[in-house]
Amino acid sequence: MTERLWQILVESFPKILLPGLKMTLPLTVIAFAIAMVIAIVVALIQFAHVKILSQFCRFYIWVIRGTPLLVQLFVVFYGLPKAGLILDAFVAAIVVFSINEGAYCAETIRGALEGVPSGQIEAGYCVGMSYTQIMWRIVLPQALRTAFPSLANGLISMVKDTSLAMNITVAEMFMATQRINARYYEPLALYIELALIYLLFSTVLTWLQRLGEKKLASYGGKEARHA
Amino acid sequence: MLKVEHLRKNFGNLEILRDVSLEVHRGDVTAIIGPSGGGKTTLLRCINFLEKADGGTLTFGEETFDLQTIHRKDIARIRLRTGFVFQSFNLFANKTALQNVTEGLTVARKMPKDQAVDTAMNALDRVGMKDRASHYPSQLSGGQQQRVAIARALATSPEIIYFDEPTSALDPELIGEVLSVMRDLAVSGMTMLVVTHEMHFARDVSNHTVFMENGQIVESGESKALFLQPQQERTREFLRTLSAER
Ligand SMILES: Nc1ncnc2c1ncn2[C@@H]1O[C@H](COP(=O)(O)OP(=O)(O)OP(=O)(O)O)[C@@H](O)[C@H]1O
Ligand SMILES: [Mg+2]
Numbered sequence: 001m002t003e004r005l006w007q008i009l010v011e012s013f014p015k016i017l018l019p020g021l022k023m024t025l026p027l028t029v030i031a032f033a034i035a036m037v038i039a040i041v042v043a044l045i046q047f048a049h050v051k052i053l054s055q056f057c058r059f060y061i062w063v064i065r066g067t068p069l070l071v072q073l074f075v076v077f078y079g080l081p082k083a084g085l086i087l088d089a090f091v092a093a094i095v096v097f098s099i100n101e102g103a104y105c106a107e108t109i110r111g112a113l114e115g116v117p118s119g120q121i122e123a124g125y126c127v128g129m130s131y132t133q134i135m136w137r138i139v140l141p142q143a144l145r146t147a148f149p150s151l152a153n154g155l156i157s158m159v160k161d162t163s164l165a166m167n168i169t170v171a172e173m174f175m176a177t178q179r180i181n182a183r184y185y186e187p188l189a190l191y192i193e194l195a196l197i198y199l200l201f202s203t204v205l206t207w208l209q210r211l212g213e214k215k216l217a218s219y220g221g222k223e224a225r226h227a
Numbered sequence: 228m229l230k231v232e233h234l235r236k237n238f239g240n241l242e243i244l245r246d247v248s249l250e251v252h253r254g255d256v257t258a259i260i261g262p263s264g265g266g267k268t269t270l271l272r273c274i275n276f277l278e279k280a281d282g283g284t285l286t287f288g289e290e291t292f293d294l295q296t297i298h299r300k301d302i303a304r305i306r307l308r309t310g311f312v313f314q315s316f317n318l319f320a321n322k323t324a325l326q327n328v329t330e331g332l333t334v335a336r337k338m339p340k341d342q343a344v345d346t347a348m349n350a351l352d353r354v355g356m357k358d359r360a361s362h363y364p365s366q367l368s369g370g371q372q373q374r375v376a377i378a379r380a381l382a383t384s385p386e387i388i389y390f391d392e393p394t395s396a397l398d399p400e401l402i403g404e405v406l407s408v409m410r411d412l413a414v415s416g417m418t419m420l421v422v423t424h425e426m427h428f429a430r431d432v433s434n435h436t437v438f439m440e441n442g443q444i445v446e447s448g449e450s451k452a453l454f455l456q457p458q459q460e461r462t463r464e465f466l467r468t469l470s471a472e473r
Binding site: 116117119120122124125127133137138 | 307310331379
């Protein structure tokens, strides 16, 4: 490796990492948090077979899962202004990523809700709890525990998918790298450097996922019995 | 204190319960016996509204309700006065034994936390599970889980506890511990309605026995009498096949 190339990589490292910390990370965290709220609400509505609302939820999931994320970004950022709704690029990204991820997580959580033995719901009724209390205190916690690994996978995918936000002018890591590359023209080295930074983010998240799973297991899961 | 009259229940075209009437007095221990598929579970589930009956009335305490049109609020109110023990325990998997018992107290009855813990510990003590209070269901044997389930029903001071074959899902060596807890409860004066295949329990512990078959009550009466001198031929046959099996 030449001295010049090394110099470029070292100099660009903070210039890529910084947008990562200022854009990619907040975008991921905020959008995923909102996605979880959407997902839980949608999953509960479907689980309870609430009339009309659950049909609406199915429609939402159908549309979101059936269309490309990039197209969704374009519709919201470039399309909605035509309808009079102008969103800041970062806000548009949050909106799209949370709505998109929410649809996928909703399906995961709904599946996990259905996996909780219905006898526990009946037992809840029999000790006098209401449906809401049973869902909130008994069923949802167990479902979230079951869904945890899939949800964590979703989060890790999302970190990488945020690179698409570049296409709607969000100055995240990918865009930062492109700009640096435009100046030095070292695409191989720079994009590998970018890839490594994404890898770093994912690794930290994977590590957090393991930690979380361990914590949940010691909470009386099947594993705990043999501990 | 509990009276069921003309209870009917269909699943699709199948008549599962046809005109079942039953009365339980305070302090009674009533056993419901009968061949598999006779509708015993369905009867208990209808009485506690886990299944919606297609007709009949329920008198609980002083009040009488139409089982088909009973209001949600009334259901909730009655459930606060009853306990239910399932064949498959149905403990809350994400709660410890203690939390399984306190849940109905703090959440459903708004009892202060420390009072609930005291009450729950007492109940767990009565079923011999006090030293396992902090265990999760997955860490307990079937017999222990069922005893916790009994404590959960017991802790709310119900006026009656329904048991649906509480020992049928247990390994033979674990049945005894659960039956002995139930016997203690019976002796202490708890009103109990027990679906069971344990004939010893029906004969020796319960004071009333109901024999049910094909969705109907064939015969009912004082346990000793029913076992010694069954009046109906079907009852005789049923009891005979049981003793032949043994
Ligand atoms: N949810 C249901 N849908 C359709 N049929 C049902 C349902 N639950 C029970 N049945 C039918 O109702 C009949 C009575 O069932 P039930 O479980 O009440 O009998 P049981 O007397 O408790 O039998 P066991 O001793 O085997 O527990 C059976 O023929 C069963 O197949
Ligand atoms: Mg049964």
